[in-house]
Amino acid sequence: DLPAQFLEPIREDLIKKAVLAIQNNKRQAYGAYEEAGKRHSVRRRAFRGSGHGISRIPRKILSKTVGGRKAHPPKAKKWGWKLNTKERRKAIRSAMSATMDKEKVPILEEGLEKTIKTKDLLGILTKLGFKEELI
Structure with a gap:
């Protein structure tokens, strides 16, 4: 039937x-955008490096510089x-x-929801065999 x-x-x-x-x-x-911290709106002219009396680090796109990328961002997954x-x-x-x-399928009588203490409810559910589900 x-x-x-x-x-x-x-x-x-x-x-x-x-x-x-x-x-x-x-x-x-969730995760960081792959190009985050690596994109710029303008192209920069070539910088010659040392010997000009200014620091080279601020112009780099590194994780340790201001405005740079994150060192180890969460990968999108x-x-x-x-x-x-x-x-x-x-x-x-x-x-x-x-x-x-x-x-x-456990069938319970009415009035179980009136059990006020959580400790009592845990005891009842443990006796019914739900110990693994409660962990």
Whole structure:
């Protein structure tokens, strides 16, 4: 009487992989622009170097000078994971099937949200077998 999706064997490894992919896809990429601190709006004439009574450092584009680039900026990185289509679909079917397993889904009575102390709630969740999830 149940659809075929609910009769799929439960694969916890696929479900975990799919959940991690979803969580990683929510992260935003960050990092410095590759040309940051290296760009100028005008071209400078060639500077002859030493022997002119002025410092050479201010004219350089270095990490230790004012207006220069950063020494070791964070590199731009995309955090998203790609999941194979068949793998993703199997993970969804497996998760749907796991919701029908009464041993895997804990059903709690009403009034648990009225537990005021966090210590009491931690004790209840530990007795239910959620110790690894609480760490």
